[in-house]
Amino acid sequence: MNTQAVWAIYRFEMARTGRTLLQSLVSPVISTSLYFVVFGAAIGSRIEEVDGVSYGAFIVPGLIMLTVLTQSISNASFGIYFPKFLGSIYELLSAPVSFFEIVIGYVGAAATKSLMIGMIILMTAGLFVPLQIDHPVWMLIFLVLTCVTFSLIGFIIGIWADSFEKLQLVPILVVTPLVFLGGSFYSISMLPPVWQTVTLFNPVLYLISGFRWSFYGAADVSIELSITMIGVFLASSVAIIWWIFKTGYKIKS
């Protein structure tokens, strides 16, 4: 294992984050605050408590998930797409590093950044609503697993994309809708029965539900199911990464 290389990639990527730290952190903080103003205060005041929590507090886990998912994907996909775009990927390919090490370096850095953002949002949320976290350890496990899994997915997208348009396609076309429809801002019990069933096919629902459970102890689906689903996500991403590695898909000519 070339740990020096993993560390070099990680630090290089984190340095990029450091340079753009202000933008990286300011924008989620602002958008979270806006969500609280609009959904929490304006709309929330007309909505009764959901599952025994005030609406403002209810949307905190969903908001964090929304940002963490999008950030993980965009950080990781950009991280590997950029050297591809610049051509500086030649160096990664000619270095004595395995694909696995490259993945750890890039995905590790992307996941770290989204974890940081997730924490910042949690703290920002604390300014608007009283926070209650019933299962802090589980909360952290869910958060870390989500950051890692979606950074892996982002990495795959970055490898697949051969234009900036494609790079943004998946997050806009797939991820954002899934997150919005996955119960970020509502409990699925608020939906008509047909839509409840449809929503059960949305994988993101299980993440948000599990995450919310770690806060308030209430969930749309069972916690075991949530954990299983994260495992499935993680395993599929790893499998795809492994396949890319085996076939050299889109990395080497």
Place this chain on the structure above:
Amino acid sequence: MAGATQDKDTSKAIVRISNLSKVYDGGHTALKDVTLDIADGEILALLGPNGAGKTTMISIICGIVTASGGSVTVDGHDIETDYRHTRSLIGLVPQEITLEPFETVSRTVGFSRGLFGKRADKGYIEKVLRSLSLWDKRNDKIVTLSGGMKRRVLIAKALSHEPRILFLDEPTAGVDVELRKDMWKLVRKLSDDGVTIILTTHYIEEAETIADRIGVINRGELLLVENKDTLMQRMGKKQMEISLHSPIDAVPDALASYRLERANGGSTLIYTYDTKAERTGITKLLADLNATGLKLRDLQTRQSSLEQIFVDLVRSSS
């Protein structure tokens, strides 16, 4: 070790390329059955027109492109099964300038060192940056550097992990005279330190100046690899082409001492002579030719230069 032989132990190949071929996805054949041994410590210059396959060959050895056939070993290890070993020995300066624009020089170079599994070594990096006149620029962002400086950053990256083999893909393309001379100096210095250097160039003069051996590639085929000195010897000589009325199967015994080469299926004889020698032997050759009864149609002399050799080779293979 004694003087002249100290640096080049050409008996030991550090890179062995065997029957290497590459067909790109689009179906284009970029390399055809190339076999080449690169000696430990030598400076090999690869010449060839655009699209000849030089970059493809280098990219395969470095791990950027996958070969379609054949094999390469570096220091006795296969580049695919033992890539960690082979790649750690190799530094690559790519043809295109590809750098992260918003990084600083020293971070970019330090990153390369780490990527190749070496511990950070400020002293060594400083030495490299100083030798490339980049030390003053170490905290500058890449985007603020001139083209020539960016190229030097690429070289610094390649040297950052102390490679034993250095590939320079057109290091002097778009580089001013001053910097070109500096690069030659650097290449010699590295070579003196025992680094094997493979460079590609479009400047024949450049190959002449710094290389120990010269290889010519065209359309994916290696047409020639020869010691520069052997080539230079040919250059100091002139050739006389003797066109005959009718082709002959063999050079008559009476002319054996002239070491004539037959060309064009026997209808041309080529006599190579040293212009600096007191006697060129032309008069005597013509007299002896006459005596054999061969009928001449035309006579022509030409200076063979490396340039001429190159142009001829490339033309005849196309």
